Amino acid sequence: MHVPDGFFDGATSAGGAVVSAGALAVAARRATDELGERLAPLAGLVAAFIFALQMLNFPVVGGASGHLLGGALAAVLVGPWTAMLCVAVVLGVQAVLFADGGLSAYGINVLLIAIVPAAVGWVIFRIVRRLLPSTDPAVVTASGIAAFVSVPVAAAVFSVMYAIGGAVNLSFGAVLAAMIGTHVFIGIGEALITGAVVGAVMATRPDLVYGARDVEPTSRGLVNA
Amino acid sequence: MKRALLVALLVGVALVVFVAPHASSSPDGLGKVSADEGFDTGTAHDLADGPLADYSVDGVDNEGMSTALAGTLGVLVTFAIGAGAFLLIRTARTRHE
Numbered sequence: 366m367h368v369p370d371g372f373f374d375g376a377t378s379a380g381g382a383v384v385s386a387g388a389l390a391v392a393a394r395r396a397t398d399e400l401g402e403r404l405a406p407l408a409g410l411v412a413a414f415i416f417a418l419q420m421l422n423f424p425v426v427g428g429a430s431g432h433l434l435g436g437a438l439a440a441v442l443v444g445p446w447t448a449m450l451c452v453a454v455v456l457g458v459q460a461v462l463f464a465d466g467g468l469s470a471y472g473i474n475v476l477l478i479a480i481v482p483a484a485v486g487w488v489i490f491r492i493v494r495r496l497l498p499s500t501d502p503a504v505v506t507a508s509g510i511a512a513f514v515s516v517p518v519a520a521a522v523f524s525v526m527y528a529i530g531g532a533v534n535l536s537f538g539a540v541l542a543a544m545i546g547t548h549v550f551i552g553i554g555e556a557l558i559t560g561a562v563v564g565a566v567m568a569t570r571p572d573l574v575y576g577a578r579d580v581e582p583t584s585r586g587l588v589n590a
Numbered sequence: 591m592k593r594a595l596l597v598a599l600l601v602g603v604a605l606v607v608f609v610a611p612h613a614s615s616s617p618d619g620l621g622k623v624s625a626d627e628g629f630d631t632g633t634a635h636d637l638a639d640g641p642l643a644d645y646s647v648d649g650v651d652n653e654g655m656s657t658a659l660a661g662t663l664g665v666l667v668t669f670a671i672g673a674g675a676f677l678l679i680r681t682a683r684t685r686h687e
Contacts, residue, residue, distance in 0.1 A: 366620050369632030375621070396676070397683045404591070404680050409673025410598050416668040417602035420661050422614040422643060429622035430614035450679075454672045456663060464635040464643035498611050533629040546617040570594050 366434065366519060366548075367459070368474050370467030377530025384474025388480045389453055390519035392446040399444030400576060403439060407573065411439050414562075416458065423554050434478050437486025437512040438559040441504070441576035442566065445487035452479035467509040473526065482524050489514045490576055500584050502576045505564045511535030512559035514550035520544040602655060606661025610645075610656035 373381070400407060409480045415435035422430040435455070439448030454474045459465040490511035497503035524541040531540075563574065571577055571585070617625065624630040641648040642663065646656040 368620065369630045370635065371631045371633035372624070372629070381663040391681050394683070397680055405673045405676040406591075406595055409671075410595055410675040412672030414598060414602045417595065417605045417610075417661065417665050420606050420610040420657075420664070422616070422618065426614055427622065428616055429619050430616040430664060431619050432613075447676075450675065452674060455668055457669060458668045460596045461637065462640065462667065463641045463645050463660070463664065464637045464640055465645070468636050478627060483650070499637070499652060520619070527629070532607035532631045535627060535629060540623075540627060540629070543623045544619070547623055551619050573594065 366474075366478055366523065367456075367466035367503045368470040368477065370469045372467075372532055373470065373473060373526070374530045374532065375469075377526060378469050378473060380472075380530070381470075381476050381526070385453075385472040385475035385480060389450060389475070392449040395446035396444070396450055396557065398478055399447050403573075404447070408451055409444055409448050410520035411443050412454045413446070416438060416455045418562075419455065419459070421558075425547065425550040425554065426545065431516075431554055433555055433558050434482045434516060436482025436484075436519075437490065437508065437555070438562055439514040440483045440487040441490055441508045441511070441559070441563055442574060444575040447485045447575075448483040448487070449475075449479045452560035453572060455479075462561075465485075470581070477519050477523055477526075481519045484512065485518045486511040486515040488576060489577075494576070499580050501567050501571060501580060504580060505560050508576070509556040510565040513552040517545045517548045517559060520548035528534065540579050599665070602665045603662050606665055607658040609659045611657045 375424060391587045397404060418433040418435060422432045425431050436448055436452050456466055456474050456478060460468055462470055471477060490507045493510050494503060495508035524544050528537040528541050566574055620675060629642045642660050647659045650656040650659060
């Protein structure tokens with residue numbers, strides 16, 4: 366989903382940068398509440414891990430590929446505000462070192478890949494958690510569903526932004542249908558990878574999972590010593 | 591905690607070393623849709639000549655090795671910048687209180 370230079374007009378790129386900068390400023394204030402003492406190493410680790418996962422493009426239908434966005438995964442692991450900052454760091458490294466994602470589109474990319482998926486992912490995660498019993502497996506299930514939803518929503522936000530300031534004048538409906546049509550399948554990959562990672566961390570260090578803080582350790586049957 | 595960090599970093603490095611060279615090279619979702627729908631107006635990246643551009647290391651001819659090496663550098667640099675940024679945020683925040 367990394368937007369290159371030349372997709373959006375200058376005003377929209379600048380608007381994306383302003384909105385993203387505002388959201389990241391709020392996130393920076395809130396992130397310390399989420400992780401406290403453990404903030405720096407854990408958040409750095411989540412950023413590094415998402416960087417690695419974003420290199421793993423998997424094929425989807427119709428000759429396209431997709432890779433993890435990671436906002437929902439990061440939100441479950443370290444909280445939504447920290448998650449936005451983590452993915453924004455990943456996007457910065459990708460744009461500057463690896464020439465992936467246009468420099469002028471950095472704000473738009475932060476909005477589409479960091480802010481929207483983390484926010485949407487976290488909201489869906491909380492809703493699904495509320496519908497399920499408070500157990501470890503429910504955390505994994507909710508993570509997968511949240512991850513799935515976050516991808517087509519980000520694709521929809523792209524389509525809205527493209528209607529506002531895209532370089533080519535196209536029908537909003539056509540762009541939206543094509544974007545969602547492809548990204549629903551990428552969302553399935555997002556769900557599987559997110560579920561697998563959250564499941565692995567829950568199995569080994571459930572105490573490190575922000576989204577599982579309210580799960581009673583006794584529900585695990587065996588309290589980890 | 592230190593052990594968990596190390597294990598996770600190693601898993602991240604293992605993924606880019608062993609899996610990334612086999613990742614799909616098809617255009618990503620946005621690339622495909624923009625080509626199909628006629629809005630593929632992306633211009634060359636300003637830093638396209640960088641030593642690690644496109645996840646390959648300048649001067650390493652073996653494609654798989656180049657991807658693995660670029661990915662490893664990316665994982666380590668992202669960890670360092672991420673941890674550093676959050677350390678700054680935390681320090682700034684504690685000083686405020």
